[in-house]
Amino acid sequence: MTLxxxxxxxxxxxxxxxxFRQRLVIEGICPYPVDDDQIRRYLRDLSALCGMRLLxxxxxxxxxxxxxxxxVHWETSGAHFYAWDDPIFFSVDIYTCKPFDIERAxxxxxxxxxxxxxxxxSF
Numbered sequence: 001m002t003l004x005x006x007x008x009x010x011x012x013x014x015x016x017x018x019x020f021r022q023r024l025v026i027e028g029i030c031p032y033p034v035d036d037d038q039i040r041r042y043l044r045d046l047s048a049l050c051g052m053r054l055l056x057x058x059x060x061x062x063x064x065x066x067x068x069x070x071x072v073h074w075e076t077s078g079a080h081f082y083a084w085d086d087p088i089f090f091s092v093d094i095y096t097c098k099p100f101d102i103e104r105a106x107x108x109x110x111x112x113x114x115x116x117x118x119x120x121x122s123f
Contacts (some may be wrong), residue, residue, distance in 0.1 A: 050094075
């Protein structure tokens with residue numbers, strides 16, 4: 001059997017123009033390892049800051065190999081959080097179907113984790 005895919009690399013075509021989507025990736029380096037409680041508080045506070053309605057309290061899990069992961073479910077999508085201990089690094093992936101203030105989210109994240117270096121990309 002031969003499979004054919006008309007795949008396009010990238011997002012050059014909006015396949016659902018009637019659905020608003022906003023994405024933000026924030027990555028940073030902070031002075032200490034991030035733990036379960038911090039991830040839960042961060043995701044809860046991020047929800048309020050961005051004006052998102054929680055459908056489920058933040059959930060976390062620790063992989064012995066890679067570190068912490070967390071997720072929060074919003075009425076208008078959600079956010080994922082990943083934290084490593086070595087190197088001490090975190091990555092946040094926010095996906096929403098409701099507009100939010102990117103600069104406020106990045107500044108909040110930097111302040112919350114006392115990150116001495118932070119980068120972000122919105123698309």
